[in-house]
Amino acid sequence: MTILDMEHLSLELLRVKMPSVLVLHQILRFMLFVCLLMLSSLQVSYTSWFLDAFNYAIATNMDVLNLSIGGPDYLDLPFVEKVWELTANNIIMVSAIGNDGPLYGTLNNPADQSDVIGVGGIDYSDHIASFSSRGMSTWEIPHGYGRVKPDIVAYGREIMGSKISTGCKSLSGTSVASPVVAGVVCLLVSVIPEGNRKDILNPASMKQALVEGAAKLSGPNMYEQGAGRVDLLESYEILKSYQPRASIFPSILDYTDCPYSWPFCRQPLYAGAMPIIFNATILNGMGVIGYVESPPTWHPSNEEGNLLSIHFTYSDIIWPWTGYLALHMQIKEEGAQFSGEIEGNVTVKIYSPPAQGEKGPRSSTCALHLKLQVLPTPPRSKRVLWDQFHSIKYPPGYIPRDSLDVRNDILDWHGDHLHTNFHIMFNMLRDAGYYVETLGSPLTCFDACQYGTLLLVDLEEEYFAEEIKKLRDDVINTGLGLAVFAEWYNVDTMVKMRFFDDNTRSWWTPVTGGANIPALNDLLAPFGIAFGDKILNGDFSIDGEQSRYASGTDIVKFPGGGYVHSFPFLDSSESGATQNILSSGMNKADSPILGLLEVGGGRIAVYGDSNCLDSSHMVTNCYWLLKKILDFTSRSIKDPVLFSDSVRRDSPLYLDDNQLPSRRTDVNFSTYSAVVAKELICRSDSRFEVWGTKGYGLQVMGRNRRLPGFPVIDLGRSLNSTMETSNMKQFNLTKEDDLGNKYFSLDDLQVDVPMMVASHWLIPAIVAISGLLLFLSFWRIRQKRRRRRKGSGSGRFVTP
Structure with a gap:
């Protein structure tokens, strides 16, 4: 101004x-x-x-x-x-x-x-x-x-x-x-x-x-x-000249408008990808409360626009003054080779009760203009899947910071998302030619044949048993690459980070460490890999690249035949101090921090620190290392320095399971977890979501109510969730037992996961089967009686 x-x-x-x-x-x-x-x-x-x-x-x-x-x-x-x-x-x-x-x-x-x-x-x-x-x-x-x-x-x-x-x-x-x-x-x-x-x-x-x-x-x-x-x-x-109306903010999503439309403009859509979600806000100037009069509709500007499938989720009630409209966008299977632009409008009609003195309700049609870039589906080796589901942040729990050198920011509250504190890493991966997709559902909810690498970074969540089994077979039998960047986990240090909050008048204690190492160890156990509970700090160099290890952990189990890199670091887990406080006279011991392994048809890389990928409190970045790791896990390209004979282990690195880091017994983790005491379901951000009439074995049940009251995704097929039929290719993942009940089966992966079946046909099927069995029972009794009547030579029933 x-x-x-x-x-x-x-x-x-x-x-x-x-x-x-x-x-x-x-x-x-x-x-x-x-x-x-x-x-x-x-x-x-x-x-x-x-x-x-x-x-x-x-x-x-x-x-x-x-x-x-x-x-x-x-x-x-x-x-x-x-x-x-x-x-x-x-x-x-x-x-x-x-x-x-x-x-x-x-x-x-x-x-x-x-x-x-x-x-x-x-x-x-x-x-x-x-x-x-x-x-x-x-x-x-x-x-x-x-x-x-x-x-x-x-x-x-x-x-x-x-x-x-x-x-x-x-x-x-x-x-x-x-x-x-x-x-x-x-x-x-x-x-x-x-x-x-x-x-x-x-x-x-x-x-x-x-x-x-x-x-x-x-x-x-x-x-x-x-x-x-x-x-x-x-x-x-x-x-x-304002007249009361509703509108959508922002009103345009243009993939050609870079850098304003970042991150959407950095990665085009393509068939077979996880849904791209864009979450817009509905502004209702007509009244404090409003309603969606009819489901949102997609109006393509050209024939190519029919290749776009959109699943809409939106607010039940627009209050106060605002609501949400989330678009879950995918390219249909027939667009796998399409390259070009798709343009059109999404419209939704909003109405509010009449104002004082008015007879009829106020009504307004909102429009969101889309201009999307589409390209042919990239090869598997270029596709990386980012696990968002197993990330917990503050709130609802006290999740401590990843770098213990940082004293003025005790909470890990920046989202741990590709487009928040990992946004520079996302840009780097796109510049390197990788296509990065986000999974907000369990590991059972993606097809491993579509991805070169599953990327697990700084994760605090637990894992379902079905996830552990599936990942093992994904790596060994399907050739999926696995890259893990862990963080510190030490119970004594967590206890020392406990503090009294004056606002809530209660003691706060971390629900886990920088990462949930006991859970990661369960996930990696089938491969013979485990992390320890040391808190390591120090500088090191690989092939001339200077790096900082900031409050990372160590590798304590690794199979023979793998490649393990060790460096001398200070361990602050016992003293509770960090590199800034420790005296220079303390002894440094070699600690394994990087491991690379070929197992079956897949490849695994594990590293004990994520600080070098996280923009929040980064000292030095390790993007160079991430690119070398992805070259290995996705394309089986071995860097000569990372795979030198000097770091190859002939014998396994081993530690008894009872000496591995253990879970805290004084924290009710189910309060903060989407896994512990919860049901395994695939959500709207996975390819197994039921879209229209076609499904992928798992159907979402119920609603996902996320505080403070405006859910971004409606997980049920209720009044505020509409879908366009998608012609996505179906995987052969369902079988039938002797009774005709369907279950989720991955024969090649040797994993059976119970399928959540929609009640609209399950209950009638059970009733029909029960009726059929009852009819057969009566029919058999009647046949027996007829045979006995015929054998007696009389017209009387014979007592059995």
Whole structure:
């Protein structure tokens, strides 16, 4: 917003006798004062303080509320639900997105909520400020895809503002950008005459005006800038003629628009891939509550558009003001050789109850424009499958950081997703020619014949027994490559990381280490591989590549004939100290950290540290090592240094199973797990999902309700889930027993997994079979009686 823009708008406001910019300055000073009151002398605040403040805002009928504060805990339900109540009372809430940039997946609550206007920061050159947090939102992971956030950006670096005492000073942060937008919102509110204000202005209509009027910046992607830089005059023009309506944000997904459409523009669609999920937000300016009148529909612009199959999931109820519309996109099997663009629109009709004085409901049709790039299905050796399902993050559990050298960030809360803290690794893999797909379901839910490598990085989840059996046969019999990047796991260290949380008035203890080593050891046991419980730190070099091993673990079991690399490191597991604290005089011992093995038709690589792939607290990257590993696991290309005779083991590396790291007995892991005491199902992000009339052996049952209340994926075939029939090729994975019941079978993999069968035919089948057996019983009895009657020579029944 330039000085000329402000001057022009001020004249407009004065012409209609509205508040001047001078009044806006006083508003901003008041909001800054309120924000300071929300912090103690230790820069700490409590949920209860905010609940009181929000109640006051509701009671006094405030129009606009700015919150230059936030945190990563999107499961603080009292706070989240009070924000819903606040916006449901027609208070427009503006909030800073956070100052945890340039890391991705670092959005703060409440700015990451869809009914709140989340604001990021830019400098005067229209570059994203380095400190500004990046999207995507992470509370939908692993069973969905995050939303576009921030909503908009505003100037937030070296902004001149008032001191509390007197004078001015330079301020930086999204906490500065947010009140700038709040001031813009106040000016826009004052544009609408007070008599019409109640009918027109609400959190959704204001966000529509802001995102539709924003100026898109040329460099940053959608998870850095949202809709773009706030543009006061453009938003003002939209509001001047605004009529209540619903819309979709963002309204365009264009694979040809790079870098804005990252990560979608980096990898085209192709047949046979896991569904690509795009999660848009429905903004309903017609009312605080809304409904989907009819299922979303796909309208291709050309004949090629029929190659696209879309599974839609969306909100049951749009409240308050917002909902979600998730697109699960796949290319049909007949498009396996197609190369080109697919274009068209997705439309959905929304309605809200009539406003006061209106007779009929309000109705609006929303449109989302798609322009997608499609290419022929890549060869197996170029396809990598990323396991997202077995990643747990904070919240709901206390998942500790991966690098223990980092003291100021105790939580692993950035999402652990390809497009959050592993986004640089994703870009590297695409530059190297690999196609990376995401699996948000168990390992039983993918066809190993389609992928060169399964990539397991920094995983905290447990495994189903069926997953362990299937993976063994996938590697040995199907030739799947397996690459594992582990993390530290030491029970004594976890106990020392326990702390008392003043907000919840309870003790917090880690539910696992940097990775769940006992679970990984169970998964790798069929191959004779296991990790230990050391916490290793130090520098090392392979083939001239300098690397840092940051709080990684060691390999304690590995088969003979494999290749194992060992280096001298400091072990901080006993002292609880890290490399920064340990004295230089401590002895270093050789510890195995990298193992490579050929087993059956597959290849396995294990490495004890993931910090070198994670952008969060990376010291040095090991992308060079990942590329060499994928060359081996996917294409059987052996680097001469990694496979030198000097590191080949003639005898196995061995440790008794009772000496391996054990699970904690003082933590109820089922509270945080999607595996422990849960049912094995394939979800909407797997190829085994039932699409239309064709299935892959496992059908999703029930609903996936993810807090704080807006599920990204509806896992049942309910009213808010629609599907287009897909002509995907069916795998021969189902058999029948003697009774005709189907079960899931992988003959070549020597694994039988019970199939979840749809009740709409199972119950009638059981009734029919029971009736048939009963009929046969009566028929046999009658036949016996007839035979006896005939043999007696009389017309009387003979007692048996």
